[in-house]
Amino acid sequence: xxxxxxxxxxxxxxxxxxxxxxxxxxxxxxxxxxxxxxxxxxxxxxxxxxxxxxxxxxxxxxxxxxxxxxxxxxxxxxxxxxxxxxxxxxxxxx
Amino acid sequence: xxxxxxxxxxxxxxxxxxxxxxxxxxxxxxxxxxxxxxxxxxxxxxxxxxxxxxxxxxxxxxxxxxxxxxxxxxxxxxxxxxxxxxxxxxxxxx
Amino acid sequence: xxxxxxxxxxxxxxxxxxxxxxxxxxxxxxxxxxxxxxxxxxxxxxxxxxxxxxxxxxxxxxxxxxxxxxxxxxxxxxxxxxxxxxxxxxxxxx
Amino acid sequence: xxxxxxxxxxxxxxxxxxxxxxxxxxxxxxxxxxxxxxxxxxxxxxxxxxxxxxxxxxxxxxxxxxxxxxxxxxxxxxxxxxxxxxxxxxxxxx
Amino acid sequence: xxxxxxxxxxxxxxxxxxxxxxxxxxxxxxxxxxxxxxxxxxxxxxxxxxxxxxxxxxxxxxxxxxxxxxxxxxxxxxxxxxxxxxxxxxxxxx
Amino acid sequence: xxxxxxxxxxxxxxxxxxxxxxxxxxxxxxxxxxxxxxxxxxxxxxxxxxxxxxxxxxxxxxxxxxxxxxxxxxxxxxxxxxxxxxxxxxxxxx
Amino acid sequence: xxxxxxxxxxxxxxxxxxxxxxxxxxxxxxxxxxxxxxxxxxxxxxxxxxxxxxxxxxxxxxxxxxxxxxxxxxxxxxxxxxxxxxxxxxxxxx
Numbered sequence: 001x002x003x004x005x006x007x008x009x010x011x012x013x014x015x016x017x018x019x020x021x022x023x024x025x026x027x028x029x030x031x032x033x034x035x036x037x038x039x040x041x042x043x044x045x046x047x048x049x050x051x052x053x054x055x056x057x058x059x060x061x062x063x064x065x066x067x068x069x070x071x072x073x074x075x076x077x078x079x080x081x082x083x084x085x086x087x088x089x090x091x092x093x094x
Numbered sequence: 095x096x097x098x099x100x101x102x103x104x105x106x107x108x109x110x111x112x113x114x115x116x117x118x119x120x121x122x123x124x125x126x127x128x129x130x131x132x133x134x135x136x137x138x139x140x141x142x143x144x145x146x147x148x149x150x151x152x153x154x155x156x157x158x159x160x161x162x163x164x165x166x167x168x169x170x171x172x173x174x175x176x177x178x179x180x181x182x183x184x185x186x187x188x
Numbered sequence: 189x190x191x192x193x194x195x196x197x198x199x200x201x202x203x204x205x206x207x208x209x210x211x212x213x214x215x216x217x218x219x220x221x222x223x224x225x226x227x228x229x230x231x232x233x234x235x236x237x238x239x240x241x242x243x244x245x246x247x248x249x250x251x252x253x254x255x256x257x258x259x260x261x262x263x264x265x266x267x268x269x270x271x272x273x274x275x276x277x278x279x280x281x282x
Numbered sequence: 283x284x285x286x287x288x289x290x291x292x293x294x295x296x297x298x299x300x301x302x303x304x305x306x307x308x309x310x311x312x313x314x315x316x317x318x319x320x321x322x323x324x325x326x327x328x329x330x331x332x333x334x335x336x337x338x339x340x341x342x343x344x345x346x347x348x349x350x351x352x353x354x355x356x357x358x359x360x361x362x363x364x365x366x367x368x369x370x371x372x373x374x375x376x
Numbered sequence: 377x378x379x380x381x382x383x384x385x386x387x388x389x390x391x392x393x394x395x396x397x398x399x400x401x402x403x404x405x406x407x408x409x410x411x412x413x414x415x416x417x418x419x420x421x422x423x424x425x426x427x428x429x430x431x432x433x434x435x436x437x438x439x440x441x442x443x444x445x446x447x448x449x450x451x452x453x454x455x456x457x458x459x460x461x462x463x464x465x466x467x468x469x470x
Numbered sequence: 471x472x473x474x475x476x477x478x479x480x481x482x483x484x485x486x487x488x489x490x491x492x493x494x495x496x497x498x499x500x501x502x503x504x505x506x507x508x509x510x511x512x513x514x515x516x517x518x519x520x521x522x523x524x525x526x527x528x529x530x531x532x533x534x535x536x537x538x539x540x541x542x543x544x545x546x547x548x549x550x551x552x553x554x555x556x557x558x559x560x561x562x563x564x
Numbered sequence: 565x566x567x568x569x570x571x572x573x574x575x576x577x578x579x580x581x582x583x584x585x586x587x588x589x590x591x592x593x594x595x596x597x598x599x600x601x602x603x604x605x606x607x608x609x610x611x612x613x614x615x616x617x618x619x620x621x622x623x624x625x626x627x628x629x630x631x632x633x634x635x636x637x638x639x640x641x642x643x644x645x646x647x648x649x650x651x652x653x654x655x656x657x658x
Binding site for chain 7: 037050051052053054055057058065067087089090091092093094
């Protein structure tokens, strides 16, 4: 079963393991906005969103830092995913 | 009796049965935004919404993940439906 | 005495009787947004609203599902009506 | 002394007497938005409001239903008036 | 010392004396929006505000009714003034 | 050390001394919006802000009345400054 | 491991040491908006944000004053960073 995001939506798989890596990446958990270190598993085709043409620059396989604030959590085939808009992604980590 | 949604509205039939499927799809129920796994039963014709031309990409029969946040629940002929805007639909599941 | 709505306003007559029809249409009453099953009794001429040209697609006599959230209740000649914007109407029921 | 409203402003004289007419028009008083049955006593010239050209369709002498929510009450020469924007007027009653 | 308002700003001198005139103009003091009967003492040159060209129609010497809600009170050379945007002025009184 | 404001930002030096001048300029301190009598010490180059071209009309050396509501206070080399957007400046005093 | 910010995002490294410098730069900590004195460590490529073309004027190595209000804190390889939009940067300090 596959998730095909619409327009500017991006499906993320949170990288929970990293949170316990001592010298690795640890994300702060502010009260107002919970950032996420995640892997991109599916990317929408882009298109006109609120009257503006959105071009997708994120690619499947990118490791990203995203703001979870506007995201929606879903569980498909027993796996947890988060669906965000591309504009909720702050940066790519390489 | 049939529901004909206007403009960018989409009529959804929630897929309640799936919620109890152990290895299937389970949707989280966050406090702020309740996502829905649903079947599309009717789609509006699209048109100009808030000054922007909206083209409908969702089709009747699609299985979708939607955010219920802005949706409206109605009961027609004893059946429960939810009416959302197309932009409230996050992804198609295949 | 007749009500002539302006611009994109639509005058609705709520269909209260239907609410008690067992196998018929029953509308849920969510806390945040109260949907309405109603008959259209008057339709504005459309025109420029907030800088956008609005064309009226709703016709007098349509049976509609509307969101009451932004509506205004008025009593004219002893009858209750609700005035909404066309964009507050979700679907036509046939 | 005369009130000359600017742009899309309209000066209304509330029709308080009607509220006690048994078989006539009685307006509900919802908590959030207080509708008004009123007579139009002065109309602004229209013009560009928030970047959009507004054409005035309301005329002096119209009997209207208005939402008081955004209105401002003034007393001029001992008489009470309410100044609203044309977009706060829902319908003309004839 | 003179105040030269920028863009669409207007400097008002409140007409406090009128408030005690029995048969004259008395302004209500609602909780949400305090209207003002005032004299225009300075007018900005107009120009582009939030991307929209604003033309000034108010002139020095006009007697106006303004909403104080968005205004700022200043005291210059011992005199109290209020600076508002032209769009906060509801009507001219003649 | 110098502060170079970006786009439509303006650096102000508050004129605290004036507040004690008996017959001079005294600024009221409303709860919602604290106005400021200040000297302009640096002006951004202007440019496109939120999609609108902003031209700077304020010059270094201007004595201005500004709304502190959206400003940010900074201390550089032991001196207090406030950085505001040009649109937060209400008037020039000469 | 490197952070590559998207669109108009900028990665900042807060300059905590300066806060204890007596005659140097000290930033106030208002309740509503916490300003930051920081070094720019990475800058996005710019592009279309909310339908508006954004050109980046900030460069890596710039010492800036930023508003932390809309920023997101991340820890990468044990170092703390803050990701802001370019429009959250108020001024460059030289």
